């Protein structure tokens with residue numbers, strides 16, 4: 718059967734377009750429609766969705782979990798909990814929600830599943846808003862919370878906040 722040769726890629730491409738339309742229909746991914754949500758983490762929900770669909774076509778089963786071994790963002794995720802964003806939900810809160818509840822993914826047969834996300838190592842160039850002690854402490858706390866909630870397995874901060882004495886930032890560690 719010649720058709721068996723490449724149904725996966727054909728279907729994936731086809732569904733990829735269809736899934737993009739679906740993305741905006743789901744509350745979990747409404748986030749990316751919002752103009753203020755331009756942080757890199759917002760794209761992860763789309764990545765999880767697409768990886769899940771790829772796995773679904775390869776194996777016939779929707780994965781329960783999609784792991785991202787390493788994820789790089791220039792600044793650490795913003796956080797509603799710790800007050801570094803005015804967004805309805807910060808990137809920290811989204812990553813935790815996607816890790817605990819998952820991203821809603823719909824397969825071609827209209828089957829809906831929540832696919833959980835886990836980042837092996839979050840690599841950031843620097844702390845988000847790391848110019849003041851208050852914001853740097855909040856951004857550090859957000860990273861620690863994400864690890865506690867298992868949204869990330871660990872972190873690496875490439876550069877210290879230049880103007881601050883890092884010993885005065887609670888819990889600050891370049892790697893954890």
Ligand SMILES: [Zn+2]
Nearest residue numbers: 756794795808
């Ligand atoms: Zn953010």
